[in-house]
Amino acid sequence: MNKKVIFHIMGILLxxxxxxxxxxxxxxxxxGGSDLFSFFxxxxxxASVGFLSYILTLKSKKKLARxxxxxxxxxxxxxxxxxxxxxxxxxxxxxxxxxxxxxxxSGFTTTGAxxxxxxxxxxxxxxxxRSLTQWMGGMGIILMSLAILPIxxxxxxxxxxxxxxxxxxxxxxxxxxETAKRLxxxxxxxxxxxxxxxxxxxxxxxxxxxxxxxxxxxxGYSNYNTSLINVSPYIQSVVIIFMFIAGTNFxxxxxxxxxxxxxxxxxxxxxxxxxxxxxxxxxISAVLMQNGKQSLGKSFLDSLFQVVSxxxxxxxxxxxxLSWGHFPIVICFIVMFFxxxxxxxxxxxxxxxxxxxxxxxxxxxxRLIHPSAIIPLRLNKKVVRPEIFTNxxxxxxxxxxIFVMGTLAMSILGSDLDTAMGATIASxxxxxxxxxxxxxxxxxxxxxxxxxxxxxxxxLMGRLELFTVLVIFxxxxxxx
Numbered sequence: 060m061n062k063k064v065i066f067h068i069m070g071i072l073l074x075x076x077x078x079x080x081x082x083x084x085x086x087x088x089x090x091g092g093s094d095l096f097s098f099f100x101x102x103x104x105x106a107s108v109g110f111l112s113y114i115l116t117l118k119s120k121k122k123l124a125r126x127x128x129x130x131x132x133x134x135x136x137x138x139x140x141x142x143x144x145x146x147x148x149x150x151x152x153x154x155x156x157x158x159x160x161x162x163x164x165s166g167f168t169t170t171g172a173x174x175x176x177x178x179x180x181x182x183x184x185x186x187x188x189r190s191l192t193q194w195m196g197g198m199g200i201i202l203m204s205l206a207i208l209p210i211x212x213x214x215x216x217x218x219x220x221x222x223x224x225x226x227x228x229x230x231x232x233x234x235x236x237e238t239a240k241r242l243x244x245x246x247x248x249x250x251x252x253x254x255x256x257x258x259x260x261x262x263x264x265x266x267x268x269x270x271x272x273x274x275x276x277x278x279g280y281s282n283y284n285t286s287l288i289n290v291s292p293y294i295q296s297v298v299i300i301f302m303f304i305a306g307t308n309f310x311x312x313x314x315x316x317x318x319x320x321x322x323x324x325x326x327x328x329x330x331x332x333x334x335x336x337x338x339x340x341x342x343i344s345a346v347l348m349q350n351g352k353q354s355l356g357k358s359f360l361d362s363l364f365q366v367v368s369x370x371x372x373x374x375x376x377x378x379x380x381l382s383w384g385h386f387p388i389v390i391c392f393i394v395m396f397f398x399x400x401x402x403x404x405x406x407x408x409x410x411x412x413x414x415x416x417x418x419x420x421x422x423x424x425x426r427l428i429h430p431s432a433i434i435p436l437r438l439n440k441k442v443v444r445p446e447i448f449t450n451x452x453x454x455x456x457x458x459x460x461i462f463v464m465g466t467l468a469m470s471i472l473g474s475d476l477d478t479a480m481g482a483t484i485a486s487x488x489x490x491x492x493x494x495x496x497x498x499x500x501x502x503x504x505x506x507x508x509x510x511x512x513x514x515x516x517x518x519l520m521g522r523l524e525l526f527t528v529l530v531i532f533x534x535x536x537x538x539x
Contacts, residue, residue: 408458
């Protein structure tokens with residue numbers, strides 16, 4: 060194994076992180092926050108370690124083999140979280156390092172689970188850094204998929220890049236570097252547009268930037284203690300639109316910006332993504348109307364917002380869905396498993412996997428009636444290779460198995476069943492709020508320290524779509 064190339068690349072990435080810490084330090088300086096010194100120390104440590112790691116391995120061979128790519132793919136999130144947690148810890152606003160790491164890992168993995176009881180008491184620099192971690196994480200998923208995962212040939216992003224027929228990255232531009240630039244441009248463009256629309260609704264520039272960061276990353280960190288409950292219906296509507304965009308395949312966003320709208324609706328995953336969103340919204344809003352708790356408009360807006368928020372794994376809240384009754388809670392819990400589209404910043408199982416499993420189940424019924432017939436599984440009118448579907452089944456089995464194991468672990472640590480299930484799926488699916496004591500009006504502060512480390516690992520596994528993390532813990536990986 061070429062350890063030097065790993066240290067070399069991680070050194071470069073750490074220096075990049077220190078640059079973003081510098082930006083946050085400047086925000087702290089502008090707003091006169093008490094966190095200025097904590098950012099300076101954190102930036103100095105990150106830049107120094109990164110520079111040393113880079114300079115000491117400058118003459119190493121730059122060839123990146125498959126094994127090194129796995130390790131870098133895993134380490135980038137861990138190292139970024141280890142160093143990115145320093146401003147929270149040094150400032151004293153999060154006195155325990157475990158909590159600081161949890162908050163930062165939740166940020167970089169775009170989960171949005173928080174341990175903070177009073178978010179609004181944080182200085183502007185820390186609030187900005189908190190949102191920026193999610194924006195970096197959301198963009199990082201896309202860029203990592205371009206730089207690392209195509210080499211590995213595994214993970215959920217392969218559905219987006221190569222394996223699943225439809226609009227894939229190589230169709231944006233034959234060169235991966237140009238594709239990265241275009242996706243980066245789309246990401247920044249939508250972030251900028253959301254800032255403008257939020258400011259038009261009366262939100263301050265600072266809050267608009269922070270919420271746009273966390274919306275486009277499908278992260279869900281808010282600067283407000285009550286998330287987006289107390290903002291205007293206009294702002295809630297703007298956030299719904301951009302959450303939905305962020306949960307859509309970024310290739311489709313590229314086609315939309317180029318006026319190729321027919322390609323969007325022809326994409327089966329997008330049609331089902333749209334249909335599932337409407338279905339769950341109408342079901343929940345109908346129940347809320349029947350209960351007589353809210354008006355038609357309020358019921359529909361709250362239902363639509365929460366379904367889009369959970370489906371895209373953003374995690375914002377405009378209402379306490381745990382107060383809606385048992386049936387809506389069950390629906391919300393089911394939605395947490397779905398996730399956004401492949402090739403988006405969303406987490407979860409992904410719509411394309413669920414779609415292919417449903418389609419194959421229907422085909423099995425046909426095969427029972429016509430056992431001699433050859434009926435291939437298709438997506439967007441193209442045949443899905445058997446090994447791709449095998450990968451999807453393996454992912455689904457592992458996802459459910461890890462969910463069960465996580466629930467058991469959290470239960471052993473003292474959480475009740477609802478909280479254990481909610482915390483596990485909220486972390487594994489990179490959602491943020493769950494059910495039980497970690498619902499939309501609560502947080503993860505009461506989870507034990509051991510529990511927070513377990514949930515941090517689940518966040519990482521969910522963000523890297525299981526295989527990239529699991530393979531590193533496999534004994535076969537370390538054999539020559």
